[in-house]
Amino acid sequence: MVREQYVTATEESGSPSPVSEYIYKIGIYGWRKRCLYLFVLLLIIILVVNFALTIWILRVMWFNAEGMGYLQVTADGVRLEGESEFLFPLYAQEIDSREDSALLVHSTDNVTLNARNANGDVTGSLSVGPEHAKAFGQHLTVSSSTDKTLFYADAKEAIVGTGKLRVTGPEGALFEHSVETPLVKAEPLKELRLESPTRFLSMEAPKGVHVKASAGNVEAHSSLDVILHSTEGLVVLDAESVRLLNLSEGKARTSGDSQGLYDMFEVCVCPSGKLFLSRAGVFSTCNESQEC
Incomplete structure (x- = not known):
């Protein structure tokens, strides 16, 4: 603060007396000064809080010279230890454990x-x-x-x-x-079944179809026909005994003396390939049957 005084002399006494006084105040006073101090104090508080939060983040995230906590930055890429949770898509060229x-x-x-x-x-x-x-x-x-x-x-x-x-x-x-x-x-010890419930089952091979059961039976069931077909060869049934069950018995056209001589039957084959039984006689009775 600077104070300046201008002095003038009176005519009566001749002693100097102040005529006027001018005071100039330099600085911040009043509510402005209080606001400035408050603002400075607020900045100091924010600085301290930010510094404390920075120290806390560095402590929690385990920042070091090699990376951040379990996350280490190497020459080959990034190495992460432990379990991690990604909230957004992860883009990587290669992920190895x-x-x-x-x-x-x-x-x-x-x-x-x-x-x-x-x-x-x-x-x-x-x-x-x-x-x-x-x-x-x-x-x-x-x-x-x-x-x-x-x-x-x-x-x-x-x-x-x-x-x-x-x-x-x-x-x-x-x-x-x-x-x-x-x-x-x-x-082993289980059966093999090839089944077609609603259609037909076909097995084809250019050099033959081999069906083998080492310790069991080979069975073929069909609601209609079972056809064994060979284009250039034979159909061979090689076994100690070949059984054809439930063959129909042919009826003779005429009753002859040869019919019923023996309680035996013979297997007859029609030109169409049909098999049937005919009661055996002295001679063959297949021609006397009405099955073909």
Whole structure:
């Protein structure tokens, strides 16, 4: 504060007396000063709080020279220890687990893996949900550790590359169309059944069809006809005994003395291939029957 005084002399006494006084105050006073102090105090409080929060975040997130807590930045990429939760999509070129542990991807809804091309279009997708697993792509390949194809499927065909395909379901395997395989075999001590409930069952092979039962019977059941057909060879039934059950008995056209001589029958074959029984006589009685 500076005070300036101007002094003038009176005519009567001759002593100087102040005529006027001017005071100039330099600085901030009053409510402005209080607001300034309050603002400075507020800035100090904010600075202290920010500094404390920064220290707390560094402490909680475990920031260090190598990374952040369990997250370490290496020359090969980023290494993350322990369990992690991602709230948004994760974009990565490769995800590997530790050598002594498995990689577990868990979600409360579903887990979806997408592969995109340079234009951003999805070219392959794998989605695993609580009720279904769905894969999308041009083809699906399952390989072994030796890079051998175990399973391959595309829009045209499906290939099983293993030496043995085992179906363990109690109802077996259902094929809507034809099946090409070199061998169909049942498990030990279990029966093998080839069944077509509403249509026909056909087995074809350029060099023959071999049906073998090492410790049981071979049975063929049909509601209509069972046809054994060979285009260039024979149909051979090789066994100690061949039984043709429930053959019809032919009726003779005329009653002759040869009919009924013996309580025996002979098997007759018609030109159409039909088999029937005819009561045996001294000579053949097949021609006397009305079955053909």
